[in-house]
Amino acid sequence: xxxxxxxxxxxxxxxxxxxxxxxxxxxxxxxxxxxxxxxxxxxxxxxxxxxxxxxxxxxxxxxxxxxxxxxxxxxxxxxxxxxxxxxxxxxxxxxxxxxxxxxxxxxxxxxxxxxxxxxxxxxxxxxxxxxxxxxxxxxxxxxxxxxxxxxxxxxxxxxxxxxxxxxxxxxxxxxxxxxxxxxxxxxxxxxxxxx
Amino acid sequence: xxxxxxxxxxxxxxxxxxxxxxxxxxxxxxxxxxxxxxxxxxxxxxxxxxxxxxxxxxxxxxxxxxxxxxxxxxxxxxxxxxxxxxxxxxxxxxxxxxxxxxxxxxxxxxxxxxxxxxxxxxxxxxxxxxxxxxxxxxxxxxxxxxxxxxxxxxxxxxxxxxxxxxxxxxxxxxxxxxxxxxxxxxxxxxxxxxxxxxxxxxxxxxxxxxxxxxxxxxxxxxxxxxxxxxxxxxxxxxxxxxxxxxxxxxxxxxxxxxxxxxxxxxxxxxxxxxx
Amino acid sequence: xxxxxxxxxxxxxxxxxxxxxxxxxxxxxxxxxxxxxxxxxxxxxxxxxxxxxxxxxxxxxxxxxxxxxxxxxxxxxxxxxxxxxxxxxxxxxxxxxxxxxxxxxxxxxxxxxxxxxxxxxxxxxxxxxxxxxxxxxxxxxxxxxxxxxxxxxxxxxxxxxxxxxxxxxxxxxxxxxxxxxxxxxxxxxxxxxxxxxxxxxxxxxxxxxxxxxxxxxxxxxxxxxxxxxxxxxxxxxxxxxxxxxxxxxxxxxxxxxxxxxxxxxxxxxxxxxxxxxxxxxxxxxxxxxxxxxxxxxxxxxxxxxxxxxxxxxxxxxxxxxxxxxxxxxxxxxxxxxxxxxxxxxxxxxxxxxxxxxxxxxxxxxxxxxxxxxxxxxxxxxxxxxxxxxxxxxxxxxxxxxxxxxxxxxxxxxxxxxxxxx
Numbered sequence: 001x002x003x004x005x006x007x008x009x010x011x012x013x014x015x016x017x018x019x020x021x022x023x024x025x026x027x028x029x030x031x032x033x034x035x036x037x038x039x040x041x042x043x044x045x046x047x048x049x050x051x052x053x054x055x056x057x058x059x060x061x062x063x064x065x066x067x068x069x070x071x072x073x074x075x076x077x078x079x080x081x082x083x084x085x086x087x088x089x090x091x092x093x094x095x096x097x098x099x100x101x102x103x104x105x106x107x108x109x110x111x112x113x114x115x116x117x118x119x120x121x122x123x124x125x126x127x128x129x130x131x132x133x134x135x136x137x138x139x140x141x142x143x144x145x146x147x148x149x150x151x152x153x154x155x156x157x158x159x160x161x162x163x164x165x166x167x168x169x170x171x172x173x174x175x176x177x178x179x180x181x182x183x184x185x186x187x188x189x190x191x192x193x194x195x
Numbered sequence: 196x197x198x199x200x201x202x203x204x205x206x207x208x209x210x211x212x213x214x215x216x217x218x219x220x221x222x223x224x225x226x227x228x229x230x231x232x233x234x235x236x237x238x239x240x241x242x243x244x245x246x247x248x249x250x251x252x253x254x255x256x257x258x259x260x261x262x263x264x265x266x267x268x269x270x271x272x273x274x275x276x277x278x279x280x281x282x283x284x285x286x287x288x289x290x291x292x293x294x295x296x297x298x299x300x301x302x303x304x305x306x307x308x309x310x311x312x313x314x315x316x317x318x319x320x321x322x323x324x325x326x327x328x329x330x331x332x333x334x335x336x337x338x339x340x341x342x343x344x345x346x347x348x349x350x351x352x353x354x355x356x357x358x359x360x361x362x363x364x365x366x367x368x369x370x371x372x373x374x375x376x377x378x379x380x381x382x383x384x385x386x387x388x389x390x391x392x393x394x395x396x397x398x399x400x401x402x403x404x405x406x407x408x409x410x411x412x413x414x415x416x417x418x419x420x421x422x423x424x425x426x427x428x429x430x431x432x433x434x435x436x437x438x439x440x441x442x443x444x445x446x447x448x449x450x451x452x453x454x455x456x457x458x459x460x461x462x463x464x465x466x467x468x469x470x
Numbered sequence: 471x472x473x474x475x476x477x478x479x480x481x482x483x484x485x486x487x488x489x490x491x492x493x494x495x496x497x498x499x500x501x502x503x504x505x506x507x508x509x510x511x512x513x514x515x516x517x518x519x520x521x522x523x524x525x526x527x528x529x530x531x532x533x534x535x536x537x538x539x540x541x542x543x544x545x546x547x548x549x550x551x552x553x554x555x556x557x558x559x560x561x562x563x564x565x566x567x568x569x570x571x572x573x574x575x576x577x578x579x580x581x582x583x584x585x586x587x588x589x590x591x592x593x594x595x596x597x598x599x600x601x602x603x604x605x606x607x608x609x610x611x612x613x614x615x616x617x618x619x620x621x622x623x624x625x626x627x628x629x630x631x632x633x634x635x636x637x638x639x640x641x642x643x644x645x646x647x648x649x650x651x652x653x654x655x656x657x658x659x660x661x662x663x664x665x666x667x668x669x670x671x672x673x674x675x676x677x678x679x680x681x682x683x684x685x686x687x688x689x690x691x692x693x694x695x696x697x698x699x700x701x702x703x704x705x706x707x708x709x710x711x712x713x714x715x716x717x718x719x720x721x722x723x724x725x726x727x728x729x730x731x732x733x734x735x736x737x738x739x740x741x742x743x744x745x746x747x748x749x750x751x752x753x754x755x756x757x758x759x760x761x762x763x764x765x766x767x768x769x770x771x772x773x774x775x776x777x778x779x780x781x782x783x784x785x786x787x788x789x790x791x792x793x794x795x796x797x798x799x800x801x802x803x804x805x806x807x808x809x810x811x812x813x814x815x816x817x818x819x820x821x822x823x824x825x826x827x828x829x830x831x832x833x834x835x836x837x838x839x840x841x842x843x844x845x846x847x848x849x850x851x852x853x854x855x856x857x858x859x860x861x862x863x864x865x866x867x868x869x870x871x872x873x874x875x876x877x878x879x880x881x882x883x884x885x886x887x888x889x890x891x
Contacts, residue, residue: 031460035458038450039454045450048557049557050529052558053533057559058553058555063327157223284554289554322737433743435554436554441731444727448727448728450723455721455724461713461716462716
């Protein structure tokens with residue numbers, strides 16, 4: 001630490017310049033460390049509530065789950081519903097699409113996962129996905145019949161060209177991962193509850 | 196100014212003893228006029244006695260809410276208060292805070308019909324409530340509430356405990372303070388006499404009587420018990436963070452006392468260089 | 471002067487920056503080695519406390535603003551949502567609310583410390599006046615902040631205070647309409663108050679900076695009120711006063727924590743938990759405690775314009791205080807009569823506070839008028855005359871003399887901190 005000449009006559013004041021009795025110096029250093037650590041803990045205790053206040057609040061977390069009626073969705077097309085502010089793709093797959101999804105060799109996949117792991121048992125026609133590209137968060141095209149679906153017949157992300165198959169698995173980069181699955185359950189054969 | 200009013204009085208005392216003496220004199224001068232046996236007494240002139248001080252479970256730095264009492268209080272709110280009073284700030288999910296289980300809360304929420312948006316034809320529909328719904332209000336708007344209550348508006352009870360001087364003690368006093376008006380006192384039509392209400396004329400008829408509700412836990416529903424239970428519930432509703440606040444506070448204060456001690460020790464050490 | 475700074479810092483990164491932009495040298499000079507009178511007592515903590523408090527208010531305020539909705543339909547509910555649903559929202563809101571009260575406690579102590587020790591006298595007049603500017607800005611900020619929850623006291627406080635300006639002849643009415651952005655306090659008022667409540671604290675930061683600049687030109691006053699004469703009179707700010715201020719900051723946080731965690735509504739008015747209702751004024755309408763003395767002055771004058779002018783005059787008189795007090799001696803320690811009158815002033819201000827909290831009836835009116843009278847007499851009449859009449863006690867030769875002369879203490883034996891001298 002720089003000290004100006006004008007004040008060099010002042011006693012002590014700088015950590016290196018301790019001139020008290022030896023034990024006093026070590027005790028002070030220990031005390032200083034405890035006080036410094038205490039101040040850090042205190043600053044953390046002030047910072048944490050502020051940071052945490054930016055996390056989702058209780059009313060946001062409590063937002064109700066969404067129920068989706070599957071009956072009006074014709075085979076081969078899908079709908080998009082909003083859940084927790086995110087688009088959820090619900091697609092009614094044709095037999096050919098299911099077969100295409102099931103027949104893929106796992107070794108051909110970027111993130112290997114079987115189709116059976118991505119649908120509810122006994123409900124193979126229904127694939128339910130969080131419709132957000134795992135690359136940078138765009139919403140892939142392919143849910144509407146007029147949309148491009150890409151080479152694998154699933155979804156095509158217009159931002160950077162990632163392509164997903166009919167199981168929502170990534171087949172062509174740059175997306176690194178398959179489309180995420182939301183938590184959902186079948187209430188009955190024509191109704192699911194997301195969340 | 197909950198605490199401050201008392202404080203400002205004592206400050207005045209400390210600042211200027213003569214002040215208080217003369218204040219007492221002025222009050223003494225006022226009183227005979229109020230007590231004068233006029234042939235018709237205005238209720239505004241009848242002094243309000245000091246509030247009773249109840250030993251609430253939530254008093255003090257370590258106080259917590261008596262869950263059983265708050266749950267009984269919620270029962271009273273459901274069966275009695277909620278006929279007129281809204282609690283707009285509360286959600287059914289909040290009831291977890293008085294110890295109700297998720298299933299109980301779901302059942303309570305599902306027992307009311309709430310607006311459910313619009314159907315495919317664009318018509319408004321109703322659906323059963325969910326835990327994420329606000330408490331259902333008894334009236335759709337202020338006008339409806341006034342119309343149903345002889346022109347008086349039953350206040351929202353979400354933060355009622357905080358919105359009244361005296362807080363929980365005041366609410367208890369009001370609930371138990373109904374009495375026959377003293378002789379010579381004439382009430383306005385539709386008004387009721389209450390010992391503790393400012394001005395003594397309150398539009399709300401006595402809401403609780405002995406046996407107003409049937410408790411399921413074997414507690415005897417006396418007026419005193421009912422008042423305590425519902426006030427416990429209302430205090431929780433206004434201050435749901437209180438237990439967390441006090442518990443955090445105890446830890447923070449202990450830590451700060453420790454930190455102050457260490458800092459003071461360092462300060463003594465640093466300054467011991469100077470002589 | 472153009473040229474690189476010759477930095478003494480050894481750390482290469484710090485040195486590199488400091489050579490080009492000597493902020494580290496500046497900090498070292500102004501807060502490290504800054505020569506500070508060695509005889510401060512704990513009342514000299516309150517400047518640093520005010521600084522900490524300001525930072526606390528700004529930080530909590532910024533986070534509250536993330537969830538607050540400045541709209542008359544939403545404001546009350548959004549505050550309740552902060553209290554109930556936002557993680558730690560109750561803590562942030564209660565800290566902001568009680569932090570405001572703490573801020574005024576700290577600043578009032580700071581101000582009365584200046585009055586007692588004559589810190590406003592030459593050459594520190596400008597320093598003092600900047601302090602009064604800060605006080606005014608704080609009052610404006612606090613007033614507008616109190617409006618934001620849009621409770622009954624918010625609404626009626628805003629109505630009453632803005633109506634003060636209607637006392638101005640001719641243009642008063644137009645000014646009030648302009649302040650409101652309508653024909654009553656309403657949503658436009660709330661919106662602009664929120665905007666200004668967010669802005670003013672940063673203006674305060676700017677004036678605080680000037681306050682500190684002025685302080686570091688004149689140097690600090692001290693309990694003896696005599697100028698620093700030799701280097702023996704001073705010690706470097708760090709570590710002596712950084713650590714001493716830290717002790718005060720810890721105590722400050724204890725008091726704040728007691729309020730926030732155990733009596734968060736101690737200073738609050740129950741009426742502000744009732745949503746604003748333009749059709750009904752609360753039975754007892756009082757401002758926040760820190761405005762009570764001024765409110766009492768306002769009500770002590772039976773004339774509308776007169777009351778408003780007296781109220782603002784109560785602060786305006788502080789601006790000219792350096793020229794009203796004619797005594798060459800600063801510290802009340804050496805002014806036996808002034809010292810007693812100082813306490814009389816304190817009593818009258820406390821009495822005004824009590825008067826402001828009660829309805830203007832009976833004895834409260836009398837006390838209010840007497841205290842108001844004394845307040846202005848003290849500054850406008852007594853101080854100019856007293857300076858000429860009073861015979862001060864002999865002043866010590868220097869700051870270090872009474873300390874060094876006062877019995878050679880063996881080091882560490884009794885270890886009485888000398889600042890208590």
